[in-house]
Structure formats: structure tokens, C-alpha cells
Amino acid sequence: MPPRLPLLALLAGLALATPAQAGQEMRAGGKLVLTDGVSSVEGAAGGGLATWALIGGNETRDGIGGSAHVTYVPLADYSLTSYGAAIGIMDRVELSYTRQVFDTHEVGAALGLGKGFTFDQDVLGAKLRLLGDAVYDQDSWLPQVSVGAQYKHANRGTIIHAVGGAHDSGTDFFVSATKILLGQSLVLDGTVRATKANQFGLLGFGGDRHDSYSAQFEGSAAVLLTRKLAVGGEARTKPDNLGFAREDAAWDAFAAYAVTKNVSLTAAYVDLGSIATVKGQRGAFLSLQTSF
């Protein structure tokens, strides 16, 4: 079974290293489809733009699961590619790594950086479920609540400083509440993020206008249409720290489809607004995820 993507090889490696089969008590797999969300752009389990309180991977509190994703976001003038993997431990802790590659295409040439110049970023995430069970607590309004942090390191420090960015790395902190209202077939999420990130961190952290943390909001609402299909929308506010370019809020409208128990596809229309002075960055958000 030669894996087509190196990512799948990584996944297989993770699966083998997983101690889920170590104890007799632990049996592999077991979450209901889509109840581990999909991989957000920063690698944490969530919607596309928003991080959710759900723990990634297909395991319950009796095991260790994981997920891997590739995401491609072609925009009007740029494109973003991200890939990464996450481990979900006992449905309690999620650890994730994602690499984002932001390609400037022709804009890179216009800015004198060179055509196809890329801004890359590594994101290391950790999430802890504090309370609640988004799926089964249907007799209470209490959502599933998680807290977490994402350490981000952007690779273009020199350029980031040249355009007024203060740092090339930073850490976001978030509190996330996710609720599945089964009686209404709805999935709702609200997340507050303390961040200094410019364009998710690709343009660094803090800047000539502001260099302090601000509270930003990201939220999702989705309707479960079938056991395997959810459609919804998301919105996410972002700081506006850089003097040279205004930064806008982002939103999307998405459909997430569970192709099999272990593979899901997300397709969205996304609007990231103005990026580095180039307005109207709208396009598609396409993500393939596998979880176990």
C-alpha cells in the first residue's frame, strides 16, 4: 500500500506509535463522524477558520487518536497551503503541528520580493478540554469548553521588521466553547483569542501601530444535514497592527463531508479581505483530513 502523500506515511507512522492498543481496555477508534471537527487553518480541530473546543482525532477518553490534514486556499492574488497533524489524547488534550506556506505569486514580483516569494510559518498548538461533552450533554446548555495556546514562528523576520512588524514569533491564547444542539441539528462555536498575530502570524506579531495583545473573536455555526454532511459559516476578527496595510476580518461559508469514517473533505468560500495592501482576497478553502 504505497502512500501517495508523504503525509499519509507520517500518519501511518503515528498510528503505529500510538499506544492505543497497549492496554486491553483500549480499543481503536470510536468517535462519531464529524464530532472531532475538521482541521482549522492553524491545525487545531475546528472549522476552517475557527478553532473549536473539540479534541482532534477519532479516539474517545479510552484512547489516543490523531489526524492529519492538507489544506489549499487559492485566493485572488495569493494562495495559502497548510499541512499538519494532531494527536488527541483521551479526548482531553490535543497537540498539533502545522506548517503554512503563503505564496505571493505575482504580488511578490511587484513588491520586489520575487515572483512566488513565500511567507512560511510553523504553528505548534496545545489544547486542553476543561469541561463538558459537546455531543452527549444534550440535557444541559453547558458547552464543551477548552483552553489552549498556539506558538507560531514566521520565517521572514527581516521583511516582517522592514514593514513594521515587531516580532517574528508569538503565542496566541484561546478559550473555546463548542456545543452541538442535537435537537436543532446545530453545531455552534465561539472562541476568544488573545493574539498579536498579523495575518495569522505570517506577517509577524505586533507592529508599528500596536504591539500588545488584543482579544479577537472567531465563531462558527453549522447545520447537520445528514449523518455525514454539515454546512455552515464562520467569522474571525483579527488585529490591525501594521501601519502599511489594513487588516480585515475573515469569513467563510463551508460544507464538511465525511467521505468515510476516517476521511473528511471541507470545501468553503472564504473571504480574507485585504492582505498586505492587496484588497479582495477571496477564494476557495479546500481541505482533506484523515483521522484515526
Add this chain to the structure above:
Amino acid sequence: MLPVLLALAASAMPVPPGEQPVDPYAQSDANAGAMRFQGQSMWHAFHEQAGVQRIVDGFVDRDIADPVIGEIFKGQDIVRLRRTLKEQFCYILNGGCAYSGRTMKEAHKNLGIQIKDMNVLVVNLQKAMAAEGVPFFAQNRFLAKLAPMKKDVVVR
């Protein structure tokens, strides 16, 4: 006095044909573990008595044959399970039945059920409801009633 009366009432309960006797317990609709729906729309969505019979039979057949949870049903009183499940579903869907079975805690206490087993069972129920043509939103409203029973069913 009350426990004695309840015990008497329970021991006086005839064992339906094909079923095995169970330890005496207090009968009550509250044992069903959920408040019933108001109105008739859910009962209609599940195609009433005949629909609930087909759904429960299809659901139990899937559970018994299931590679993951089938083992848990081995040697259990499946005749009784079908009957009490039909009563429970009918009661919750406001189909006018009384529930004569045990509480969820009592019925599942010795089974060692994990969350994963519960999730498998939910999928089997979803398949059985879909086979009956129950609209997806109605399926979810019903599952929302069953979901909180997890804390009584999942013991480890």
C-alpha cells in the same frame, strides 16, 4: 412499607412468553430515562407503532451482528430487550405506551460499556432510523433525548 409493596407488585409481574425472569424492581415510566415529547409530530415521523417496531428490530439486529459491540449482547435476553426498547421508544415519542423496563443504570450496570460502544450503538440506531425513512432532523431530536443516558450506560 412502600418497598415491600413494590416488591410484591414486581414479583406478581408475569414473565412474558419467551423471556427470562429478572430481579424485582419498581416499575415506572421514569425508568425510561427521558421526558416524552409533546404532541404527535415525532410519533408520526417515526411511523407510529409499526415504524417503531421495525426500527427497534432493525436496530437490535444490527447490534447483535455488530463486530464491535455484538459480543456484549451474547447470552442476554434479546426477547425482553426488543419488547422493552419498543416500549421505551414509544413512550419517549409520545406514542401512548407505558415503559415497563428497568432504569438505564440498572439495565447496563454489569455490561462494562465504553463510550466507544455507545457511539457504535448510536450509529446502528441512525442506520435503523434511516432505513425506516425517519427524517434526519427528527432522528437528531430523538437522539438528543437518548444522549444524556450516556452517564448511566457508560460505566468505565
